[in-house]
Amino acid sequence: xxxxxxxxxxxxxxxxxxxIREQYDFDTRRKVxxxxxxxxxxxxxxxxxxxxxxxxxSEEDGGLGGGPxxxxxxxxxxxxxxxxxxxxxxxxxxxxxxxxxxxxQKEEYLSGIMSxxxxxxxxxxxxxxxxxxxxxxxxxxxxxxxxxxxxxxAVVIGAPWxxxxxxxxxTSGDRRDSKGVSVFVVAKDAQxxxxxxxxxxxxxxxxxxxxxxxxVGAEAVIGEVDNGxxxxxxxxxxxxxxICAEACGAMKVAHAMTVEYSRQRKQFGVPIGxxxxxxxxxxDMFMEHEQSISMTYMxxxxxxEDEVTRKKAxxxxxxxxxxxxxxxxxxxxxxxxxxxxxxxxxxxxxxxxLTMIDSEFGNIDHHLKRYTGLTEMDLPAAxx
Amino acid sequence: MNLDxxxxxxxxxxxxxxxxxxxxxxxxxxxxxxxxxxxxEFLAWHKxxxxxxxxxxxxxxxYGGTGWTSTQRYIWSExxxxxxxxxxxxxxxxxxxxxxxxxxxEEQKARHLPGIRSGEVWWCQGYSEPGAGSDLASLKTTAVxxxxxxxxxxxxxxxxxxxxxxxxxxxxxxxxxxxxPQEGISFILVDMNTPGIEVKPIKLIxxxxxxxxxxxxxxxxxxxxxxxTENEGWTYAKFLLAHERSGIAGVARSKRGVERLRNIASEExxxxxxxxQSQDFARKxxxxxxxLTALEFTELRTLASEAAGKGPGPESSILKVKGTEIQQRxxxxxxxxxxxxxxxxxxxxxxxxxxGFGVGPDHxxxxxxxxxxxxxxxxxxxxxxxxRNIISKMILGL
Ligand SMILES: Cc1cc2nc3c(=O)[nH]c(=O)nc-3n(C[C@H](O)[C@H](O)[C@H](O)COP(=O)(O)OP(=O)(O)OC[C@H]3O[C@@H](n4cnc5c(N)ncnc54)[C@H](O)[C@@H]3O)c2cc1C
Ligand SMILES: Cc1cc2nc3c(=O)[nH]c(=O)nc-3n(C[C@H](O)[C@H](O)[C@H](O)COP(=O)(O)OP(=O)(O)OC[C@H]3O[C@@H](n4cnc5c(N)ncnc54)[C@H](O)[C@@H]3O)c2cc1C
Numbered sequence: 001x002x003x004x005x006x007x008x009x010x011x012x013x014x015x016x017x018x019x020i021r022e023q024y025d026f027d028t029r030r031k032v033x034x035x036x037x038x039x040x041x042x043x044x045x046x047x048x049x050x051x052x053x054x055x056x057x058s059e060e061d062g063g064l065g066g067g068p069x070x071x072x073x074x075x076x077x078x079x080x081x082x083x084x085x086x087x088x089x090x091x092x093x094x095x096x097x098x099x100x101x102x103x104x105q106k107e108e109y110l111s112g113i114m115s116x117x118x119x120x121x122x123x124x125x126x127x128x129x130x131x132x133x134x135x136x137x138x139x140x141x142x143x144x145x146x147x148x149x150x151x152x153x154a155v156v157i158g159a160p161w162x163x164x165x166x167x168x169x170x171t172s173g174d175r176r177d178s179k180g181v182s183v184f185v186v187a188k189d190a191q192x193x194x195x196x197x198x199x200x201x202x203x204x205x206x207x208x209x210x211x212x213x214x215x216v217g218a219e220a221v222i223g224e225v226d227n228g229x230x231x232x233x234x235x236x237x238x239x240x241x242x243i244c245a246e247a248c249g250a251m252k253v254a255h256a257m258t259v260e261y262s263r264q265r266k267q268f269g270v271p272i273g274x275x276x277x278x279x280x281x282x283x284d285m286f287m288e289h290e291q292s293i294s295m296t297y298m299x300x301x302x303x304x305e306d307e308v309t310r311k312k313a314x315x316x317x318x319x320x321x322x323x324x325x326x327x328x329x330x331x332x333x334x335x336x337x338x339x340x341x342x343x344x345x346x347x348x349x350x351x352x353x354l355t356m357i358d359s360e361f362g363n364i365d366h367h368l369k370r371y372t373g374l375t376e377m378d379l380p381a382a383x384x
Numbered sequence: 385m386n387l388d389x390x391x392x393x394x395x396x397x398x399x400x401x402x403x404x405x406x407x408x409x410x411x412x413x414x415x416x417x418x419x420x421x422x423x424x425e426f427l428a429w430h431k432x433x434x435x436x437x438x439x440x441x442x443x444x445x446x447y448g449g450t451g452w453t454s455t456q457r458y459i460w461s462e463x464x465x466x467x468x469x470x471x472x473x474x475x476x477x478x479x480x481x482x483x484x485x486x487x488x489x490e491e492q493k494a495r496h497l498p499g500i501r502s503g504e505v506w507w508c509q510g511y512s513e514p515g516a517g518s519d520l521a522s523l524k525t526t527a528v529x530x531x532x533x534x535x536x537x538x539x540x541x542x543x544x545x546x547x548x549x550x551x552x553x554x555x556x557x558x559x560x561x562x563x564x565p566q567e568g569i570s571f572i573l574v575d576m577n578t579p580g581i582e583v584k585p586i587k588l589i590x591x592x593x594x595x596x597x598x599x600x601x602x603x604x605x606x607x608x609x610x611x612x613t614e615n616e617g618w619t620y621a622k623f624l625l626a627h628e629r630s631g632i633a634g635v636a637r638s639k640r641g642v643e644r645l646r647n648i649a650s651e652e653x654x655x656x657x658x659x660x661q662s663q664d665f666a667r668k669x670x671x672x673x674x675x676l677t678a679l680e681f682t683e684l685r686t687l688a689s690e691a692a693g694k695g696p697g698p699e700s701s702i703l704k705v706k707g708t709e710i711q712q713r714x715x716x717x718x719x720x721x722x723x724x725x726x727x728x729x730x731x732x733x734x735x736x737x738x739x740g741f742g743v744g745p746d747h748x749x750x751x752x753x754x755x756x757x758x759x760x761x762x763x764x765x766x767x768x769x770x771x772r773n774i775i776s777k778m779i780l781g782l
Contacts, residue, residue, distance in 0.1 A: 033733070034733050034734060034735070034736070035736075036735070036736050038733070038736075125724050127725075127744065127745075128653050129653075130652070130653060130654050130655075130659075130723045130724070131723065131724075132654070132655050135655065135656065154724050154725065154744065155724040155725065155727050155728065155743075155744075157727075175656070176655060176656060196743065197738060198728050198729065198732070198738055198739060198740035198743055199728075199729045199732055199733050199736070199738065199739070199740060200727040200728060200729055200740065201590075201726070201727060201728075201729045201740075201752040201753065201756070202727070206727060206728070206740075208743060266515075267517060267518045267519040267522075268518070268519045268522075269519075275769070277769055277772070278769070326716075330759065333589075333759050333763075334759070334762060334763065334767075334768075337517050337518070337763055337767065338512070338517060338541070338542050338595075338760075338763055338764070340759070340763070341588050341589055341759060341760050341763065342586055342587065342588060342589065343587040343588060343589055343591070344586070344587070348589035348756075349589070351589070351756070351759075352589060352752075352756060355719075355752070355755070355756075356726070356727060356752075359719075359720075359723060359724065359726055359727070363720065363723075365662075365664045365665065365720075368664070369664070
């Protein structure tokens with residue numbers, strides 16, 4: 001057993017944390033969030049230069065030979081800085097699908113993801129599908145050698161900045177069947193693709209994405225036709241591990257800010273940190289954060305294990321982090337008093353991001369159910 | 385003890401329901417989920433009620449109260465909540481007015497109470513300061529006597545909706561040499577148009593402009609605007625806080641919120657079935673409803689003891705703590721219910737001309753914003769920690 005980071009991983013953390021400190025302070029972030037574009041392509045280019053966009057990919061694929069742990073290191077720092085650029089949509093999801101694609105697909109798309117030229121968004125959720133990855137009304141009908149896509153994808157994070165989408169669609173079977181799901185890569189400027197773009201409550205951008213008779217060739221299919229769901233779940237579990245790491249970073253800062261504020265803020269002649277009821281609350285926040293780190297490591301390290309183990313680990317982490325994020329976010333605001341409610345202070349923005357992480361890729365209830373469904377619920381022999 | 389409405393009470397309920405149906409301003413329908421309302425929108429229903437004589441049911445009759453029993457008042461709030469009515473704001477009707485009719489002089493009553501009843505005059509609350517939040521008695525804003533004026537200097541903050549206010553009630557230090565911080569504070573009514581007052585917006589995390597910083601620089605206020613006795617303001621301030629707290633339970637409104645949540649959960653789907661039919665979620669709604677029932681009966685017991693002549697005591701802290709926890713839980717579950725469509729930001733980014741209003745089903749609009757906003761309820765009106773301190777000290781004797 002080994003919980004140490006490699007030299008490369010430590011280097012990634014150090015250089016990224018310096019970059020965020022120097023160029024991603026809270027005021028700068030605010031300006032970016034409120035700007036028309038909502039992100040900084042030049043920051044994306046710097047991430048590429050630092051090697052972050054290629055870190056988790058194998059050397060064979062042109063990456064730095066890291067893996068999910070590298071993505072975890074990056075995402076924790078992103079969480080601390082409330083970074084809005086689309087690392088999960090493009091690198092973890094887009095890259096996660098394409099590294100499992102054909103050589104031609106890797107050549108066409110993956111190198112662009114690593115260089116930062118291609119920006120991907122993952123269009124999977126639908127207006128009536130909630131968190132069920134197979135509950136798809138978007139269809140892809142066979143048309144000659146290729147397919148024609150029709151449908152509406154909901155709240156596609158990072159879509160306004162994307163050059164390409166990974167799209168899930170039904171190629172056969174009934175709505176919600178686990179068979180009959182396929183995965184496609186579609187250029188955003190393809191004929192028939194349109195978007196409605198908007199900001200999200202946690203400072204990012206998303207779109208409703210509409211596909212109207214969008215024609216793609218057979219080479220647009222990633223993985224097996226009709227059997228895309230296992231691949232989608234694999235990549236989604238990787239994304240879950242990544243946003244759990246992001247949550248850990250955000251929790252760390254929200255907690256540290258709260259402890260610091262409780263030292264500075266005086267009421268009744270003493271720092272409010274002297275009130276035991278607040279001390280215990282901050283101790284609970286600390287414990288929640290520690291448990292979250294543990295669960296993030298656990299889920300990240302089990303991504304390569306068998307399917308059931310991986311799924312249970314990802315769901316367990318997502319449940320625990322959803323709960324911890326809610327507690328830490330709410331208490332951070334509460335202990336800041338009125339100041340915690342202001343847009344001016346960073347702490348409320350950590351609260352908002354932590355809130356939204358719970359509903360990304362399935363919320364607490366969804367993952368408790370998934371976990372329970374994967375657990376043997378046989379009675380012990382004696383009870384029969 | 386019994387829980388049934390009498391025939392008279394049922395007749396009253398029908399009368400009220402009818403009146404609301406016929407008179408509730410059409411332009412306010414469905415406005416409830418928005419937080420950034422205009423002055424006119426805030427006051428529209430208040431003005432209708434003012435004309436009818438129903439804007440201030442809790443006041444003594446001689447000042448314009450309706451003389452309703454506590455059961456009638458209960459019916460009144462239930463009926464308003466049924467249509468999500470935008471009720472009169474508390475600052476005039478249930479905060480400053482009770483102070484004025486209890487401690488003010490006849491001239492003050494004649495001057496201020498009518499405008500509060502009619503909804504013509506908007507009041508704001510100038511208590512908190514940057515350095516004086518929970519420890520309100522440490523406030524530093526001064527009022528120095530100069531002939532027949534007080535001259536006010538200092539900074540208030542978190543002043544809710546002061547951008548619309550005509551008048552404010554301010555706590556100021558009139559005797560800086562007093563031995564205890566609670567002594568030497570006065571309760572002063574201030575015309576918000578007086579030179580030297582500057583109101584600056586504070587943006588909250590949900591994007592709304594609901595509170596302000598209020599700066600006072602050499603603001604000259606006639607001495608006749610002092611309420612009660614100089615240096616006795618703390619007594620009035622505490623009296624007002626207890627009133628503020630009892631209104632804060634919000635039972636009828638939360639009941640309506642549960643109903644709305646149920647509607648949302650019956651439209652939202654999980655694996656093709658209504659969310660309401662998922663055991664996990666249905667049980668959360670049940671739990672919330674059970675907690676709300678406990679609060680409702682606690683409030684009814686409190687009202688009964690108030691009717692028996694006991695003013696709101698430290699027990700009102702229970703209503704504040706439990707009431708706000710329920711309101712917060714309600715918005716949390718509403719956000720949970722709308723799933724992915726909690727993310728679009730309804731107010732959008734200034735200057736980009738793009739917002740997330742109307743993305744997804746209507747019931748998802750502002751679900752996250754409202755959840756964020758309602759975190760304020762365990763902070764303001766005396767934080768929930770302070771309420772627990774009050775119970776611990778005043779009831780448990782610790
Ligand atoms: C089953 C059992 C086994 C034990 N085994 C051992 C043992 O092997 N060795 C040994 O030395 N002792 C042992 N203890 C004793 C144990 O350490 C004491 O019970 C403990 O220290 C609490 O002391 P007390 O019972 O006097 O309660 P008190 O100290 O009187 O505490 C009463 C309550 O007040 C709270 N409280 C006290 N001080 C504070 C504070 N500063 N802030 C907040 N809350 C506070 C406590 O948490 C508790 O809820 C054992 C006790 C039990 C019940
Ligand atoms: C949206 C909003 C609207 C408001 N509207 C108004 C208004 O119209 N007029 C007005 O005058 N004020 C208003 N307030 C101010 C409100 O009353 C104060 O925010 C509140 O009193 C808390 O003060 P504070 O913000 O300075 O927090 P602090 O007092 O600094 O408290 C910070 C934290 O410390 C805790 N704490 C403090 N003392 C203790 C203690 N002794 N024991 C345990 N914990 C403690 C608090 O509970 C809180 O969690 C509003 C506030 C908000 C957020």
